[in-house]
Amino acid sequence: MKEFKFLIAIWKTNLQSAMEYRGAFLTQTIGMMVNNFIYFAIWIIFFDRFKDVRGWGINDMYVTFGILASSFGLVSLLFGNAFMLSDIIAKGRLDYYLSLPRPVLLHTVASRTIASGMGDFTYGLISYVASGYFTWDGLARYILAMLLAATVFVSFLIFTQSLAFWLGMMSNFSNLVLNAMLTFGIYPITLFDGYAKLILFTIIPAALMGAIPAEFIRAFTWETLAQLLLGAIGFLALAIITFNIGLRRYESGSAIQTEV
Amino acid sequence: MNPIEVNNLHKIFQTKRKAAGLAGSMRSLIKPEYSSTEAVRDLSFQMEAGELLGFIGPNGAGKSTTIKMLTGILHPSSGDAKVLGFTPWKERQKLAYQIGTVFGQRPQLWYHLPAMDTFILFGKIYELDDRETKKRIDYLTEAFEIKDLLDVPVRKLSLGQRMRCEVAASFLHRPKLLLLDEPSIGLDVVAKQNIRDAIKRMNQEEGVGVLLTSHDAGDLEALCKRVIIVNHGQIVYEDKVSNLKRKFLTNKMVEVRYAQEVAKDFSIAGVEILKVGHYGVKLKFDTAKTQVDSVISHLSSAGDIVDITISDPPLEEVIARIYQEANK
Numbered sequence: 001m002k003e004f005k006f007l008i009a010i011w012k013t014n015l016q017s018a019m020e021y022r023g024a025f026l027t028q029t030i031g032m033m034v035n036n037f038i039y040f041a042i043w044i045i046f047f048d049r050f051k052d053v054r055g056w057g058i059n060d061m062y063v064t065f066g067i068l069a070s071s072f073g074l075v076s077l078l079f080g081n082a083f084m085l086s087d088i089i090a091k092g093r094l095d096y097y098l099s100l101p102r103p104v105l106l107h108t109v110a111s112r113t114i115a116s117g118m119g120d121f122t123y124g125l126i127s128y129v130a131s132g133y134f135t136w137d138g139l140a141r142y143i144l145a146m147l148l149a150a151t152v153f154v155s156f157l158i159f160t161q162s163l164a165f166w167l168g169m170m171s172n173f174s175n176l177v178l179n180a181m182l183t184f185g186i187y188p189i190t191l192f193d194g195y196a197k198l199i200l201f202t203i204i205p206a207a208l209m210g211a212i213p214a215e216f217i218r219a220f221t222w223e224t225l226a227q228l229l230l231g232a233i234g235f236l237a238l239a240i241i242t243f244n245i246g247l248r249r250y251e252s253g254s255a256i257q258t259e260v
Numbered sequence: 261m262n263p264i265e266v267n268n269l270h271k272i273f274q275t276k277r278k279a280a281g282l283a284g285s286m287r288s289l290i291k292p293e294y295s296s297t298e299a300v301r302d303l304s305f306q307m308e309a310g311e312l313l314g315f316i317g318p319n320g321a322g323k324s325t326t327i328k329m330l331t332g333i334l335h336p337s338s339g340d341a342k343v344l345g346f347t348p349w350k351e352r353q354k355l356a357y358q359i360g361t362v363f364g365q366r367p368q369l370w371y372h373l374p375a376m377d378t379f380i381l382f383g384k385i386y387e388l389d390d391r392e393t394k395k396r397i398d399y400l401t402e403a404f405e406i407k408d409l410l411d412v413p414v415r416k417l418s419l420g421q422r423m424r425c426e427v428a429a430s431f432l433h434r435p436k437l438l439l440l441d442e443p444s445i446g447l448d449v450v451a452k453q454n455i456r457d458a459i460k461r462m463n464q465e466e467g468v469g470v471l472l473t474s475h476d477a478g479d480l481e482a483l484c485k486r487v488i489i490v491n492h493g494q495i496v497y498e499d500k501v502s503n504l505k506r507k508f509l510t511n512k513m514v515e516v517r518y519a520q521e522v523a524k525d526f527s528i529a530g531v532e533i534l535k536v537g538h539y540g541v542k543l544k545f546d547t548a549k550t551q552v553d554s555v556i557s558h559l560s561s562a563g564d565i566v567d568i569t570i571s572d573p574p575l576e577e578v579i580a581r582i583y584q585e586a587n588k
Contacts, residue, residue: 002387005384006385009381013378016373016377017370021372093366095363095366096366099333099356099361099363100356100385101353101354101357101385101386102353103353250334250335251334252328
C-alpha cells in the first residue's frame with residue numbers, strides 16, 4: 001500500500017511533466033495512433049487476400065495487435081525508464097534513485113512517462129473494440145491480460161537492460177530484443193510449433209504479450225490464465241533478481257547531468 | 261555515538277584500458293585489458309553530532325566516491341562505515357530517511373516542473389503528511405529565500421537559484437545529517453554566499469550535521485569548523501579550520517585595476533609581485549607578516565582604483581604546502 005501511494009505520486013508528477021508541453025504530448029499521442037494504423041494496414045491487406053492462416057483470421061489479428069499495443073503503451077506510460085535502464089546504469093544515473101528511501105528499481109523505471117504510450121494504449125483499446133470479439137466480460141479479461149502482458153514486457157525489458165551492470169551499454173541489444181518481441185508478438189501463433197513456440201514463451205516471450213493474451217480475451221480458459229500468470233511471475237522474479245545482483249556491481253559515474 | 265564512523269574504507273574501480281585508434285579498439289574487443297584504480301585508500305575518520313565538517317581535495321581525490329559509499333550508492337571494496345548507526349550499503353533505505361544529500365552535478369529537482377512539484381513529491385517519498393509538507397515548505401521558503409522561485413519551471417531558473425532550491429529540498433524531511441557533494445560548483449560569489457548562509461542557519465537552528473565536499477577553499481572558510489583534506493584517496497591533513505588557516509591559508513592575492521596608466525614602483529617588503537602591467541598589478545603577501553591595510557593604502561596611492569579583487573591562493577597550492585610540511 002505504501003509503495004502504491006508512492007507510485008501514484010510519481011505517476012502524477014510524470015503526467016504533470018509530460019503535460020508541460022501539451023502540443024508535444026498531443027502530437028505524440030495522435031502520431032502514434034496513425035503510426036499503428038499504418039503498420040496494421042499491411043495485415044488488413046494480407047488477410048483480405050488470404051482470409052485465414054491456420055485458423056487465424058483478421059479479427060484475431062485485431063485482438064492480438066490491440067493487446068500488444070495496449071500493454072506496450074501501458075509500460076511506456078507508467079514505466080518509461082524501463083526502455084532506458086541500460087543507459088541509466090552505464091552512465092551512473094542511478095545515484096539519484098539510490099539516495100532516496102524507495103525501492104531503486106521501482107522508483108527508477110516509474111520515473112518517466114513516454115507520451116506516445118498514450119497513443120499505443122488508446123489504439124490498442126480501439127483495435128479490440130473493432131475486432132468483433134468485444135463483450136463486457138471480454139473487456140474485463142482484456143484489462144487483466146493487458147496487466148499481465150505488460151508485466152511480462154516490462155520485466156523482460158528490465159532483465160535485458162540490467163545486463164548493462166556486467167556488459168556496459170546494452171541499449172542496442174535491448175532495442176534488438178524489443179523489436180523481436182514486437183514483431184513476433186503480432187505473428188499468428190498457429191504459424192509456430194515445437195522449438196519455435198518454446199522460444200516465443202521463453203527467450204523472446206512474445207507469445208505472452210500477443211497470442212496467449214489474445215486467446216484468453218476471446219475465451220476464458222484456465223490454461224491460458226495459468227500461462228499468463230506463470231509468465232508474469234517468472235519474468236518479474238527474473239528481472240528483480242538480475243537487477244539486484246547487478247546493483248552490487250554499480251559503479252556510479254561523474255558525468256554532469258542536466259535534467260531528471 | 262558519532263553520526264559518521266569510517267574505518268579503513270577502501271574502494272577499487274576496475275578501469276578498462278584501450279590504446280588510441282581503431283586498432284586499439286579492435287584489440288580491446290578481442291582481448292580487453294583492465295587496470296585497478298584505488299579511488300579511496302584505507303580511509304578512517306569520525307564526525308561528531310551537529311558538526312560542520314569539510315572534506316576537501318582536488319579533482320579525483322576520492323571525495324565523491326567516499327560520499328557515495330556513505331550514502332549507500334556504492335559498495336566499498338573493503339572496510340567499514342557506520343552512518344547514524346547504519347551500514348550504508350546494507351541499510352540504504354533506512355538510512356535515506358535520516359539523511360539529506362545534494363550532488364552539485366546531479367540535480368534532483370524535476371527539470372520541466374516548478375520546484376514546488378518536486379517538494380510535494382519528496383513529501384510523498386519521505387512519507388510526510390500533506391500538512392507537515394506544507395508547513396515545512398513554508399519554513400524552507402523563508403530560510404532559503406526562494407518564495408518567488410518555487411512556481412517557476414526549474415529549467416528557467418539560474419544555476420544559483422536552482423542550487424538554493426536543491427539544497428532546500430534536501431532539508432524537507434528534517435534530516436539529521438546532510439551530505440553535500442560540491443554544492444557550490446559553477447556558482448558565482450553571491451549565489452555561493454546565499455547557500456552557505458542558509459546551510460549555516462539550518463545547522464544552528466536544527467542541529468543538522470553537515471559533511472561537505474568541495475574544492476573551493478571559500479566553502480571551507482565560510483562553513484566548516486573542521487577539515488579533512490584528501491588526495492589520491494588518502495587523508496593528508498585533518499585539523500580545525502582555524503588551525504589550517506593559521507598554518508596554511510595565510511597568503512592573500514590582491515589584483516588591482518586602475519583608471520589610468522600607472523608607473524609606480526609596487527615593491528613593498530614581504531610582498532611578491534606576481535604580475536604587473538600599465539593599468540594594473542597582482543600581488544601576493546603573507547597576512548601574518550604584512551598587514552592588509554598597508555598593502556591596500558600603498559596600492560591606492562598609485563592612482564584611481566576601478567576594480568580590486570582579494571582572493572585566497574588556490575586550494576591546490578595549499579595542498580602542495582601541506583605536502584611540503586609533511587615531507588619535512
